[in-house]
Amino acid sequence: MSTAGTIALAPACASGFGWRLLRAWPATVVSIALILALPVFTIFSFVFYPAGDVWHHLVATVLTDYVLNSLLLMTGVAAGTLLIGVSTAWLTTHCEFPGRGFFVWTLLLPLSIPAYIIAYTYTGILDFAGPVQTALRSWFHWSAGEYWFPDVRSIWGAVAMLSLVLYPYVYLLARSAFLEQSVAISDASRLLGASPLTSFRRVALPMARPAIIAGLSLALMETLADYGTVQYFGVSTFTTGIFRTWFGLGDSSAAAQLSALLLSFVFILMVLERWSRHRAQFYHVGSRSQPLRPYALRGWRRWLAVAVCLVPLLLGFLLPAAQLAWWTQETAAEMLDRQFMQLMLNSFSLAAAAAFLAVLLAVVIAYGKRLHPTRIVAASARVAGMGYAIPGTVIAVGVMLPLAWLDNSIDAWFRQYFSVSTGLWLSGTLFALMFAYLVRFLAVSLQTVESGLTKVRPSMDDAARSLGYSPAQVLRLIHLPIVRGSLLTASLIVFVDVLKELPATLILRPFNFNTLAVRTYELASDERLADSSSAALAIVLVGLLPVILLSRSIAHTRATDRPVAVTPGPRSAET
Amino acid sequence: MRGTRNLLRHLLLVLPVLVATPGAPAAATDSDPQVNVYSARKEALIKPLLNRFTEQSGIRVNLVTGKADALLKRLESEGTNTPADVLITVDAGRLHRAKTAGLLTPVSSAVLEQMIPPPYRDPDGLWFGLSLRLRPLMISRDRVDPAALSRYEDLADPAWRNKICVRSSDNIYNQSLVASMIAAHGEAGTEKWARGLVANFARPPRGGDRDQIKAVAAGECDIALANTYYLGRMENSKKQEERMAAASVFILWPNQQGRGAHVNVSGAGVVRYAPHPGNAVKLLEFLVSDEAQRFYADSNYEYPVRSGVKANDTLRAWGEFKAESLNVSVLGENNAAAVMLMDRAGWK
Numbered sequence: 031m032s033t034a035g036t037i038a039l040a041p042a043c044a045s046g047f048g049w050r051l052l053r054a055w056p057a058t059v060v061s062i063a064l065i066l067a068l069p070v071f072t073i074f075s076f077v078f079y080p081a082g083d084v085w086h087h088l089v090a091t092v093l094t095d096y097v098l099n100s101l102l103l104m105t106g107v108a109a110g111t112l113l114i115g116v117s118t119a120w121l122t123t124h125c126e127f128p129g130r131g132f133f134v135w136t137l138l139l140p141l142s143i144p145a146y147i148i149a150y151t152y153t154g155i156l157d158f159a160g161p162v163q164t165a166l167r168s169w170f171h172w173s174a175g176e177y178w179f180p181d182v183r184s185i186w187g188a189v190a191m192l193s194l195v196l197y198p199y200v201y202l203l204a205r206s207a208f209l210e211q212s213v214a215i216s217d218a219s220r221l222l223g224a225s226p227l228t229s230f231r232r233v234a235l236p237m238a239r240p241a242i243i244a245g246l247s248l249a250l251m252e253t254l255a256d257y258g259t260v261q262y263f264g265v266s267t268f269t270t271g272i273f274r275t276w277f278g279l280g281d282s283s284a285a286a287q288l289s290a291l292l293l294s295f296v297f298i299l300m301v302l303e304r305w306s307r308h309r310a311q312f313y314h315v316g317s318r319s320q321p322l323r324p325y326a327l328r329g330w331r332r333w334l335a336v337a338v339c340l341v342p343l344l345l346g347f348l349l350p351a352a353q354l355a356w357w358t359q360e361t362a363a364e365m366l367d368r369q370f371m372q373l374m375l376n377s378f379s380l381a382a383a384a385a386f387l388a389v390l391l392a393v394v395i396a397y398g399k400r401l402h403p404t405r406i407v408a409a410s411a412r413v414a415g416m417g418y419a420i421p422g423t424v425i426a427v428g429v430m431l432p433l434a435w436l437d438n439s440i441d442a443w444f445r446q447y448f449s450v451s452t453g454l455w456l457s458g459t460l461f462a463l464m465f466a467y468l469v470r471f472l473a474v475s476l477q478t479v480e481s482g483l484t485k486v487r488p489s490m491d492d493a494a495r496s497l498g499y500s501p502a503q504v505l506r507l508i509h510l511p512i513v514r515g516s517l518l519t520a521s522l523i524v525f526v527d528v529l530k531e532l533p534a535t536l537i538l539r540p541f542n543f544n545t546l547a548v549r550t551y552e553l554a555s556d557e558r559l560a561d562s563s564s565a566a567l568a569i570v571l572v573g574l575l576p577v578i579l580l581s582r583s584i585a586h587t588r589a590t591d592r593p594v595a596v597t598p599g600p601r602s603a604e605t
Numbered sequence: 606m607r608g609t610r611n612l613l614r615h616l617l618l619v620l621p622v623l624v625a626t627p628g629a630p631a632a633a634t635d636s637d638p639q640v641n642v643y644s645a646r647k648e649a650l651i652k653p654l655l656n657r658f659t660e661q662s663g664i665r666v667n668l669v670t671g672k673a674d675a676l677l678k679r680l681e682s683e684g685t686n687t688p689a690d691v692l693i694t695v696d697a698g699r700l701h702r703a704k705t706a707g708l709l710t711p712v713s714s715a716v717l718e719q720m721i722p723p724p725y726r727d728p729d730g731l732w733f734g735l736s737l738r739l740r741p742l743m744i745s746r747d748r749v750d751p752a753a754l755s756r757y758e759d760l761a762d763p764a765w766r767n768k769i770c771v772r773s774s775d776n777i778y779n780q781s782l783v784a785s786m787i788a789a790h791g792e793a794g795t796e797k798w799a800r801g802l803v804a805n806f807a808r809p810p811r812g813g814d815r816d817q818i819k820a821v822a823a824g825e826c827d828i829a830l831a832n833t834y835y836l837g838r839m840e841n842s843k844k845q846e847e848r849m850a851a852a853s854v855f856i857l858w859p860n861q862q863g864r865g866a867h868v869n870v871s872g873a874g875v876v877r878y879a880p881h882p883g884n885a886v887k888l889l890e891f892l893v894s895d896e897a898q899r900f901y902a903d904s905n906y907e908y909p910v911r912s913g914v915k916a917n918d919t920l921r922a923w924g925e926f927k928a929e930s931l932n933v934s935v936l937g938e939n940n941a942a943a944v945m946l947m948d949r950a951g952w953k
Contacts, residue, residue, distance in 0.1 A: 084945075091948040153812065158823045173824065183811040264773050264811030264953055274775055277674035278944040280702065360843070427678050434682035441686055454686050458669075458679075537675035541641060541667035541688070544648070552647045552670065560844070 055501065056407050059398035062391055063410030069428025069469050070293075070416050076286030084284040088275065096271040096288070100295065102185055103192070103260070103267060104250050110193025111249045114342045115200025116242060120230055123208040124216070126324040127335040134205075135578060137339060140346030141198040141523070142573030144530040146258025147550065147566045149191045150559050151350040153262070156182045183263040191263075192253050194346035199252075199523065200245035203481065206515050207241035208234060210485055226325045240484055244477040247303045248523075251419035251473065254295060257533065268292040269421045289424055296419040300412060351570060357563035366564055369544070373565065377529055377545040378572055380460070384467040385475075385525040389517055391468065392475035396483050397505050400491070411480075415473030422470060422533030429466040429538065433457045458540050466534040471527050475520040482516025483509060526573045546572065639665040640884035643680065644693040645673035646871060650905050651693065657900075658891045664884050673699040680708045680876060690879035691888055693735075695871040696777045698784070700732040701937020709874040712886055720893040720911045724932050725870050734870030734933060735892050736901040737908035739926070740782055741866050742857040743829045743836065745821050749855075756860045757786065757867070760828070761801025769802065770817040770826035773810040774947035778832055781869045783947060784939035788931055789864060792942060799950035810953050815839060822850035829854070837906025837919045858926035865927040869936060870910065871901075 121127070122134045140148075156162055156179075163179055166172065181187065211234060219229040235242075257269045268288060276285035327335050391414075399411050417425055433456045444452045456462055486509055494504045510517070532547045539548070546569045553562030644651050648670050655666040669676075673694045680687055680703070692709065694700050703709050704727060711730040718726075725734030742760075744751065754762070760769060772779065786795040807826035817829035818836060839851035858866050873892065875885040891897055898909035902917040 087945050087948065091945075153816075157812075157816070158820060158825045164823075181808075261773075261775065262812065264809055266953060270775060274944065278775065278780060279941045281941075423672070423675055426675065430679055430682045434684065434686075438684055438686055451686075454683060454688065457683055458688065533672075533675075536671045537679060539669060541669050543669075548670075549648075552649065556647050556649075558838075 053402070055398040056402045056404065059395050059402075059407050060410045062395060063414040066391075066469050066472060067413045067416065068432050069425055069466070070413075070420065072428045072431050073286050073289055073420070073424055076283045077290055079283035079286075084275065084279050084281040085287060088271070088284060088288070092266060092271065095266045096268050097291075099185060099260075099265055100254065100267045100292075103188060103265070104253055104295075106186070106189030107192045107196060107253045108246060108250060110189060111197040111200045112242070112246060114193065114197040115245060115249075116204050116235070118197075118339050118342065119201045119204035119208055120234065121335050121338060123205055124226065124230065124234070124324055125335055126326040127332040129336055129339070130324070133339040133343065136343050136347070137201055138198050138577045139343065139351075139570075139574065140195045141202075141526050142529070142570045142577060143195050143347065143350055144258070144532070144547070144550070144566070144569065145192055145195050145252075145256055146262060146532075147354075147554070147569075148195055148346075148350050149188070149259040149262050150554055151353045152182050152187070152191065154559060155349075155353060156180075185263070185265045188259050188263045188265050191259055192249075192256060194342065196249040196252055197342060197346070199248045200242060202519055202523070203241040203245035203248075203478065204238055206519055207238035207481075210515070211237055241481045243303050244481040247299050248418070248474055248477055250299055251296060254292060254419040255421050257421050257423070268295075272421060272424060285424075289420065292419065293416065296416065299419075300415075351567070354563040354567045354570070357560040358567050361561050362564055364561070370564075370568070373544055373546050373549055374568055374572055376543065377547065377569070380463070380467075380535075380545065381525045381528040381572075384464060384471065384528040385521040387464065388468055388471055388475040388524040389479070389521045391472060392479040392520060393505070393510070393517070395476060396479045397501075397509065399480075400483055401501050411476065415476045417469040418471065418473035420470070422466075422531060422535075423537065425466055425470050426534040426537045429462055429469065429534070430457065433462050433465070458538070460540060460543075463535060463538045466538055467528050467531065470531070470534060471524050474523045474527060478516050478520035478523065479513065482513035482519075486512050522576055525576050529569055529573050637881065638663055638884070639667060640690045640881050640888050641667045641688045642669070642691045642693060642888070643676045643689045643876075644668060644670045645676055645699065646670070646693050646695050653904065654892065654897055654900055655888075657896070658888055661891065662887060664887065666888070677703055677706065677708065681706060685878045687876060687878050688880060689876045690881045690885040691873055692876055693871070693873040695738075696781060696936070697734070697870050697872065697933035698777060698781055698937040698940045700727070700870075700872050700874060701934050702940075703874060704729075704731045704934075704937075708877055710877045710879065710882065712875050712889065714886055714890060716890045717893060722910070722912070724930050725910050726872075727874075727934055728932065732872050732874030733889060733893075734872040734910045736871045736898075736905075736910055737928065738778070738869045738871060739833045739866050739908060739928065740778055740830060740869070741833065741926070742859050743818055743821060743831050743854045744857050745824075745827045746853055746855045748824075749827050751855065751857055754828075754857070756863065757782070758798060758860075760805065760830075761798045763801070763805070765805045765828060767805065767807050768827040769805045769830075770807050770820045770828070771802075771810055771830040772813060772817060774944070774952040778814075778869060779830070779952075780940055780943045780947070781936040782830070782867050783943035784936045785867050785929060785931060787939045787942055787946070788935050792946060796946050796950055799946060799952060803951050818854055819850050822853040833908075833923065834906040840919055841906075856923050858924070860929075861927050864931070865929040868928040868933070870933050871907070
């Protein structure tokens with residue numbers, strides 16, 4: 031793909047293929063990918079067990095529902111997140127209106143609310159027995175069945191809930207793409223007579239497309255993996271089907287076949303993303319530019335812009351957080367015990383460690399791919415990111431089986447030769463948990479880092495390499511400073527994702543180790559929503575800290591590293 | 606031996622994240638005063654009991670909670686090296702599954718056998734019920750004449766079209782109820798019943814048991830199927846609207862002239878490769894003690910498995926009833942058939 035890679039390829043071919051594979055970067059990338067793909071492969075190995083009756087039963091009864099509902103859900107969430115994410119990202123970067131600086135970071139806040147929590151919260155507010163309908167009935171003297179009210183616990187409710195908490199992925203990536211776009215381009219388009227809207231549609235949007243699609247595919251993968259919301263709303267999708275087949279019917283091979291079908295959806299997403307990136311690639315030419323001059327909106331447009339930003343913030347964060355806060359003040363006295371600080375500490379350190387490792391691995395993989403864009407390296411990168419769309423419980427089982435096998439083999443070996451039992455080293459430790467997080471969330475950091483790296487022109491690599499820098503030096507001195515914003519974004523998303531992660535944490539954690547998400551789930555799933563609210567609110571608050579910190583850093587990055595100009599134009603492969 | 610193992614364990618601690626690791630349970634001898642528990646019962650509903658056990662016996666309890674199926678998978682994959690001694694679940698189906706997967710070991714304890722009636726424990730002594738979970742009909746006090754129905758079978762009567770609320774068939778308690786129907790009527794008869802029931806749903810299944818009760822209170826439907834402890838929690842809620850919702854329904858104990866109301870158990874078994882089997886049995890015996898049995902009723906409004914325990918006020922108000930005498934292991938045996946049947950009947 032990159033020039034550097036092509037040049038490096040030539041002597042390698044001459045010196046023999048075997049030697050080439052042993053080169054440090056590609057070898058590292060391939061081994062990381064293989065290790066991270068282990069759980070997915072483990073699950074897939076069940077496909078080869080005979081499925082028999084259960085599979086026929088699924089096809090005859092519920093499979094059509096699973097496929098249609100999953101497709102509807104994805105389409106709806108795609109529309110919702112694009113609409114909210116792109117419009118707010120563009121408004122906050124290119125326009126000036128009251129409260130813009132406030133919206134820049136507050137629009138990220140819904141990211142800290144787990145989808146199943148927002149689902150529970152809105153159900154509490156909107157269902158038949160909730161305050162809204164009860165108030166309507168008493169005002170208008172309606173009784174049951176006499177009036178129509180939209181049912182939040184439906185597939186459209188699920189679309190709304192997921193869109194409200196997942197749009198920040200699109201917003202975040204679209205915004206950093208818009209920010210990194212040069213002022214000169216938008217100025218040029220404006221000079222040529224384009225209105226701000228035309229300039230957005232014809233110039234900014236196509237240039238930001240790789241980032242937007244990357245954000246969208248994260249949101250969609252998360253949608254596919256969602257279990258809590260769809261289960262609570264009674265929408266049958268692939269995830270609910272997998273659980274039901276595996277646990278209700280006790281058939282792991284039919285469940286694995288469902289997982290395989292689910293993964294084929296993911297592959298389609300990946301291909302779409304690839305395809306959209308291949309059609310157009312844009313690079314920055316330099317690293318200095320004039321500050322972005324936002325277009326000042328006037329009259330009703332200002333207030334429209336305020337409304338466009340306020341609505342997702344209100345519905346995606348303020349309202350549910352207010353409800354949680356209300357419940358918390360009712361129950362805090364009982365729920366905020368000594369353990370609570372420990373829960374916060376556990377959650378925070380797990381999330382921070384996972385975010386660091388995920389970004390580190392993502393940089394290694396993305397850069398390795400850039401250096402050696404061979405088919406095997408590219409495939410490895412893709413394989414390493416597959417875990418994101420797989421439900422956490424399935425990943426957890428995929429992590430557990432190989433680790434326990436390894437533990438038990440080591441134990442058997444030690445018993446045989448040293449008569450010493452080593453027990454379980456990896457299973458049931460935080461290592462297993464961290465491994466599961468990386469499998470599940472590497473896609474997040476990888477997508478973000480990769481889309482960041484696409485904006486660094488390959489000729490910069492070439493120049494630096496021809497001046498005698500090693501690939502590692504190029505990475506450290508050129509790429510990392512340029513994509514610092516993307517790295518921060520990546521670590522932010524992984525951090526918050528791990529903070530909210532539930533199923534893998536629940537099943538892989540060591541004895542006597544709880545997190546905020548575990549506490550929230552235990553109480554919420556026991557239908558003690560009000561009691562769970564203090565832990566839920568704490569997830570939101572702990573998640574808030576890095577959101578604020580990082581959104582500031584991203585803004586700061588913009589202020590110091592201004593790219594001057596961008597060469598738009600299709601990226602010709604291998605120049 | 607223990608030294609080597611601890612050394613190896615400590616080598617692993619180099620990962621920065623492990624700073625927060627609590628001490629992992631170490632040695633595998635029964636003289637070690639600890640016991641390791643995998644529990645599908647929520648922490649809040651078991652931890653106070655475990656703490657009490659530690660106070661009484663001096664045996665430290667290490668706990669992991671999680672979903673039953675995932676805990677079973679964890680036990681299975683850890684195999685002979687599992688640190689777990691006791692598996693606690695909230696339904697008989699999973700205990701049965703643990704038994705058939707060979708994850709449990711038989712226990713012979715005079716205390717357990719004497720305290721727990723035979724229908725509520727495994728015939729081979731692999732697991733023991735610790736509390737009872739009843740799933741009766743909950744009907745609207747205002748809109749339903751309690752004389753109009755008396756059996757689960759009546760729910761399929763077209764007279765109740767658009768009147769019934771029940772949660773999804775993903776829920777284990779619904780699966781168990783259908784499994785017990787299969788035991789009573791066979792698969793074909795039960796499927797016919799399930800189709801009639803589905804036709805009577807007031808709305809597509811969604812939400813939890815409490816949501817069904819609230820829907821009856823709000824007038825969306827007239828009859829709900831729910832476990833009693835959810836009603837108990839609502840009756841004792843600090844929120845007035847929850848208490849009012851609970852007051853508007855009435856527990857109708859079904860099939861009192863016949864097989865009795867459907868009952869499931871929360872229970873426990875000793876893990877086959879338990880490093881501390883002796884302590885595990887001690888814990889089980891503690892869980893059927895008078896004190897522990899009262900905890901189930903007082904903290905969560907479940908019925909004690911052992912008769913003669915001083916009843917809780919909430920439970921007493923619901924009246925006497927006859928429960929099914931079917932051995933609850935049948936619920937596990939019929940589970941897969943029940944799930945498929947519900948799929949065919951269109952029970953979402």
